[in-house]
Amino acid sequence: MGIRTGAQYINGLKSRQPEIWLSGRKVTHVCDEVVFQQPIREIAKLYDMQHDPEYQDKITHICTETGERVNNAFLVPKTHEDLQARRALFEAYAKATFGLMGRTPDFLNVVLTSLFSNASFLEKYNPQWAENIRAYYRYIRDNDLFLTHAIINPQNDRSKSSHEQQDPFIHLGTVKETPQGLIVRGAKMLATLAPITDEVIIYTFPGFKPGDERYALAFAVPIDTPGLRILCREPMQDGTRSLFDHPLASRFEEMDAVLVFHDVLVPWDRVFLYNNVEAANLLYPKTGIAQQPAHQTGVRGLIKLQFATEVAVRLADSIGVDVYLNVQNDLGELIQAVESIRALLRIAEQECDVLPSGEIMPGWVPLETIRGLLPKMYPRAVEVLQIIGAGGLLMSPTGADFANPELVEDMEKYFAGRAGVSGKERVRLFKLAWDLCGEAFGQRLLQYERYYTGDPIRKRAIFFNNYKRERSFDLVDDALSVLDLNEPVVKA
Numbered sequence: 001m002g003i004r005t006g007a008q009y010i011n012g013l014k015s016r017q018p019e020i021w022l023s024g025r026k027v028t029h030v031c032d033e034v035v036f037q038q039p040i041r042e043i044a045k046l047y048d049m050q051h052d053p054e055y056q057d058k059i060t061h062i063c064t065e066t067g068e069r070v071n072n073a074f075l076v077p078k079t080h081e082d083l084q085a086r087r088a089l090f091e092a093y094a095k096a097t098f099g100l101m102g103r104t105p106d107f108l109n110v111v112l113t114s115l116f117s118n119a120s121f122l123e124k125y126n127p128q129w130a131e132n133i134r135a136y137y138r139y140i141r142d143n144d145l146f147l148t149h150a151i152i153n154p155q156n157d158r159s160k161s162s163h164e165q166q167d168p169f170i171h172l173g174t175v176k177e178t179p180q181g182l183i184v185r186g187a188k189m190l191a192t193l194a195p196i197t198d199e200v201i202i203y204t205f206p207g208f209k210p211g212d213e214r215y216a217l218a219f220a221v222p223i224d225t226p227g228l229r230i231l232c233r234e235p236m237q238d239g240t241r242s243l244f245d246h247p248l249a250s251r252f253e254e255m256d257a258v259l260v261f262h263d264v265l266v267p268w269d270r271v272f273l274y275n276n277v278e279a280a281n282l283l284y285p286k287t288g289i290a291q292q293p294a295h296q297t298g299v300r301g302l303i304k305l306q307f308a309t310e311v312a313v314r315l316a317d318s319i320g321v322d323v324y325l326n327v328q329n330d331l332g333e334l335i336q337a338v339e340s341i342r343a344l345l346r347i348a349e350q351e352c353d354v355l356p357s358g359e360i361m362p363g364w365v366p367l368e369t370i371r372g373l374l375p376k377m378y379p380r381a382v383e384v385l386q387i388i389g390a391g392g393l394l395m396s397p398t399g400a401d402f403a404n405p406e407l408v409e410d411m412e413k414y415f416a417g418r419a420g421v422s423g424k425e426r427v428r429l430f431k432l433a434w435d436l437c438g439e440a441f442g443q444r445l446l447q448y449e450r451y452y453t454g455d456p457i458r459k460r461a462i463f464f465n466n467y468k469r470e471r472s473f474d475l476v477d478d479a480l481s482v483l484d485l486n487e488p489v490v491k492a
């Protein structure tokens with residue numbers, strides 16, 4: 001089959017009825033749910049881009065195995081050109097969503113492609129697991145499906161591991177084996193976009209302790225698998241607010257959900273790992289799923305930070321405050337943050353790691369540096385928007401006010417910006433900024449940037465330890481070596 005259109009993606013959603021709970025009620029048809037309609041449209045646009053002459057050759061390629069045209073996320077990069085082809089895809093999708101949708105289809109399709117190309121890691125534990133992930137990759141690639149994932153345990157007692165929780169099945173674990181497959185029970189979070197995806201993949205993130213064997217699980221099932229319950233968080237916009245009033249929140253609400261597995265059957269051919277704590281802790285670092293997806297998230301994060309920075313620059317200009325030193329200083333800081341991420345991506349794409357399989361991976365040091373910087377830089381961009389927007393952020397009328405003939409004169413007179421910026425233009429800019437720095441929608445985007453790739457504190461500690469292990473810090477030795485402590489520095 002190969003690449004899908006947006007209509008085919010939507011028909012796929014209509015062909016099933018997952019168990020989705022939203023604001024205390026069960027969703028009957030996800031495409032009829034107003035909260036999901038705009039995000040579905042935004043994802044459908046990404047699928048349509050694959051058929052658009054402007055993008056098709058940039059973001060898709062002909063699969064050498066099947067001869068079908070497939071998305072570049074499924075490309076195992078073997079050359080710098082392959083890496084640039086993936087970069088082009090990430091950038092096209094990020095620009096289409098301003099980097100505000102973190103879990104667009106390319107993200108998990110890159111994860112799956114890494115699991116496929118490094119399936120040999122699973123081979124030594126259980127060759128069937130390796131075969132299963134290879135077959136699953138081909139299934140998702142050839143059907144161009146959209147995955148969600150949930151790899152974090154629900155936030156119960158973080159001081160205890162899974163097997164020490166009050167109930168053995170709060171965290172997702174294996175209940176029993178059957179001839180058909182595993183029966184699994186318990187919860188995982190935070191499955192972003194789960195209600196509007198086709199499949200869910202569960203894989204392991206390091207942190208398993210001895211005794212956690214039953215929780216060491218990696219598998220994938222269709223999103224409408226019997227017994228899988230999708231519990232959505234409170235929506236951050238009700239789907240009825242206008243594009244004028246909420247230009248971003250009304251388009252890019254990325255629903256998050258806890259997945260509860262009520263004795264779900266996982267067929268054996270969909271089991272990628274289980275009952276092995278060592279394999280569970282090593283899957284993330286040993287199969288490229290820490291590194292390759294970081295290329296996608298780095299490009300997406302760059303576009304998001306760049307977007308917030310551009311909004312801040314235009315906001316300041318619209319009310320003439322970018323003539324002041326303090327504002328220039330803050331905006332200069334954001335621009336330098338954007339340029340830092342842009343430069344780090346280039347370094348990552350130049351300083352690659354080449355695996356024995358021939359797969360090339362963008363350099364882990366610059367990618368992990370991006371992962372450590374964005375959780376600081378993006379909240380700072382939000383703060384700068386708040387500082388520059390000041391009271392104007394709380395003083396935006398609605399599109400309905402501008403549409404009312406009785407008010408339009410006041411609207412244009414009292415809401416105008418600097419000379420040349422009409423009332424409507426200034427208000428629209430301030431609404432863009434408010435969606436990013438004021439709305440719950442914008443606060444989620446900030447929290448996303450902090451935590452989407454794990455706890456930044458612990459990630460930075462892992463980065464430091466890996467860096468210390470791999471680097472020699474020669475300059476210190478050089479400095480100490482030139483001085484023979486018995487020699488006077490300057491000969492008399």
Ligand SMILES: Cc1cc2nc3c(=O)[nH]c(=O)nc-3n(C[C@H](O)[C@H](O)[C@H](O)COP(=O)(O)OP(=O)(O)OC[C@H]3O[C@@H](n4cnc5c(N)ncnc54)[C@H](O)[C@@H]3O)c2cc1C
Nearest residue numbers: 149150151152155158189190191192447448451452454455
């Ligand atoms: C908007 C958003 C979208 C997300 N989307 C997804 C998704 O699609 N799929 C997915 O699987 N996950 C997703 N995540 C979850 C994300 O991976 C987690 O938020 C992240 O791993 C941190 O875990 P936590 O949120 O449970 O925080 P916790 O681990 O509960 O941490 C809470 C606080 O306690 C501290 N803490 C907790 N445990 C320790 C410890 N052992 N040592 C030191 N400090 C500790 C942390 O530093 C933090 O300050 C998403 C998160 C957000 C915010």
Ligand SMILES: Nc1c(O)cccc1C(=O)O
Nearest residue numbers: 151205290293452453454
């Ligand atoms: N995707 C991730 C997640 O959901 C939680 C923690 C880490 C990651 C990741 O890809 O690094």
